[in-house]
Amino acid sequence: MLYNRVTEEIIRELAVIAGARNVLLDPAKLEAYSHDETSKEEYAHMPEVVVTPESTVAVAAIVKLANRAHIPLTPRGAGSGLSGGAIPVFGGIVISLEKMNHVREIDYENLTMTVETGIVTNEINNLVKDKGLFYAGYPMSLETCMLGGNIAENAGGGKAIKYGVTSRYILGLEFVTPAGDIVWLGGKLAKDVTGYDLVHLIVGSEGTLGIATAAIIKLIGLPAAKSDLLVLFRSPQEAISCVPVILSKGLIPTAIEFMDRRSVETSCAYLNENLPYAQCGAMLLIEMDGRDPALVESEAEAVGDLCMEQGAIEVYVADNRTTQERLWAIRRNIAEAFKVYCPVQSLEDIVVPPASIPAVIPELDRIAAQFGITIPCYGHAGDGNLHATLVKDPEMSMEDWHRIEPQALEALYEAISKLGGKISGEHGIGLKRKEYMKRFMSPVELELLKAIKRAWDPNLIMNPGKMFDLEKGIG
Template sequence: MRYNKITDEIVAGLKNIVGPSNVVLDPEKLGVYAGDEVPEAEWKHLPEVVVKPENAEQVAEVIKLANREMIPVTPRGAGTGLAAGAVPMLGGIVLSLEKMNRILEIDKENLFMVVEPGVTTGEVQQRAQEEGYFYAGDPCSADSSFIGGNVATNAGGNKAVKYGTTSRHIYGMEVVTPTGEITTLGGKCVKSSTGYDLVHLLVGSEGTLGIVTKVYLKLLPRPLHNAVLLVPFADMQTAIDIVPKIMTNGGIIPTSIEFMDNLCIKSAEGYLNRTLPYGDAGAYIIIEVEAYTESQLEADFETIGNICLENGGLEVFVGDNKSSQEKIWKARRYLAEALRVTSPVYCMEDIVVPVSNIPRVLAEISQIAEKYSVKIPCFGHAGDGNIHACLLKGNMDDAAWYAVKEKVLDEMYTVTHTHGGKLSGEHGIGAKRKKFMARFTDPVQLKMIKAIKKALDPNLILNPDKVIDVD
């Protein structure tokens, strides 16, 4: 696809739509929008211009202009993504939704919160709590990620084992289509069999099928009590084997079941500058449980603790207050930062497999690491099979790094595919995994994806060079 460059006339048109103060041309300021959290230089690219619309009507007019002039548009939230999904790989316009950051409504009768895409996930959680409710979406980047980005990638996070990914909490959205029309999909109805489910077509589409300008989030009654358990195990196989035993015992559904391997434990110790309990353990399992009564909470965490001790757990540490819980969670939540200190350049992968296959996949990833003499610490969401395998560059020069990385990724994705897995559980495909998407996706599915993209975005201007190439 051949796109045109930004001209003075196009800049003038953009300023007329969003106002001069909402158009960014300064090269130094443009640099802020050149990448996301992927650290490698190959996934950075300067936009030609950044626009910051303040409402859906302005978004629609920008998109109409882009179609007329054949300019690529890259929608962007907070830039916390890990797949180069909001990077303007082909230049053009970055459409930043940072100024659309209002909570529009809290509907206590229907239990909905209506927000603009630039509201942070943490703000949604906090506001829901203040009103006596609970928003269950909880990616690890909640304090900084935008709801719009959560929708774009179908973000998961620590609570997905009980509450599911972002898609489960989205019942409606206002959307600007790739041709500049505004429509509302879904709404506050909790069920609908009225035509195609366009809401969930857009969730996880990574900004390639439309720009979300308003989101209808489902709220839940707030659990009154919770506890967090940290359980060290001698090896990863024993640790992961505990997951189905917990999930099938007595109807207890934990909020979270997280895991960390020994490389992650050691990295966290270094970053936090403190010794963690059983720091030489082969793996940690972190389990969070919730209940509406203290007696039920105590019964549940005692049951889970006993299951762990009876099946290889070395000890059970219980956090039953905010301070002790934060101490347990800190090692897990700061892992990305800890690994970044260990190796400023790294490649974090986001594979997902059936839960029972986690130990086999981790064992084969360990063999790949040994084969290429690299470190690949692994952590993630044991309760839903989502593994974050993080290849570290360390002291390798750039040439060696790129050569090894390609071989490691090729073998890692092959292992994942062989064991019934997928390339991404929650981070998305973006630009970073696009070529692997083409290789490891059924051709019939690829044909369907391309047909949908062409139908909705005939000029292919919306977030091009992401997810899959469309001829």
């Protein structure tokens, strides 16, 4: 089975469907749609045409056309993904939802919002903040990413331990199937077992099963107060051992971020932050939030006390925005600080059972030593999702890097598999990690995934070349 190329005829049809202004062919403009936040030189691929439809009907018509003509179709949001999921590896049509960013309804009775998926996720919270509401499903890259991408990847982020990930907040979807049919799934319902849970099959399907053009999302009360603790520990073990102690006391932080010594040192040096981290082997950044400032304060204090009991060196408290910004700056600037050290990296998002985090660190050290690279480790300790980042030695040649990167990744995935972990917690498989799916997912499970894909998209036009390979090539 082979894909067809985009012809003049197809382009004319696209112009009729979406309007000529929404069909991009200029290579300079197409370039922006050829990559995401993964390494451009490793993964980028040019689309043949980009369409920016303005309605669900237009999306459906484009999908119908692609399905009829066997042209690969890659849906795209903001392009801020970290797995290569929005890259058109087979060329074809990129269907960008950037112009489908309207709010269709805010339902204050049911506390839901119906929005098109091209909306910038951060905008959602700006729109409902004044009503004391918020959408809790937003990930860390909150300033640029779009809801559609969050849905495709089932994005997680720093607040998952208390608020869960994107899927918890998606109640319903307006969905265009690979055949080009439009269907509404789910609804403003807290409970719904009417058949298979297709909404949550689609959430996290990386655009391989169809295109979600709108979503009913759940809004919750905005926690007015928050308090952050920065806790210094002598070792990662001490830091991680605090997590179950805190959780078992019924204290549910919004975030428990872990930073290993190397991450702390590099970020603090980059920020010129003078915290006394010399004796510190690891840090936790813990955030408590809630409605009542006094309650939040007392809970934060209880968490701090538990950490001290577990052997913390020091607990710093930030309960206003100035000090909170200062604490979070350390966590947020780790990636940037390492980019200054060496911009060539592979940002991973492995996930392990939370208690296994201390065991991950020596593995990372071993792999780093073996391949002559640096692997700082930081991330969401509360849910075991770690950003172990492979950073090239600035002196190493690119040739050597390309040679060792897959080997180091392999070694990393091998190690975390043994610890009961998986290769991606929130970034997704996409293009970047599909080769490792074969190795780290059981054949039975992989075949179940492929069976779903074939059943929904028999012509294999929806975001081909992602998650796993199926038998089809470029025509």
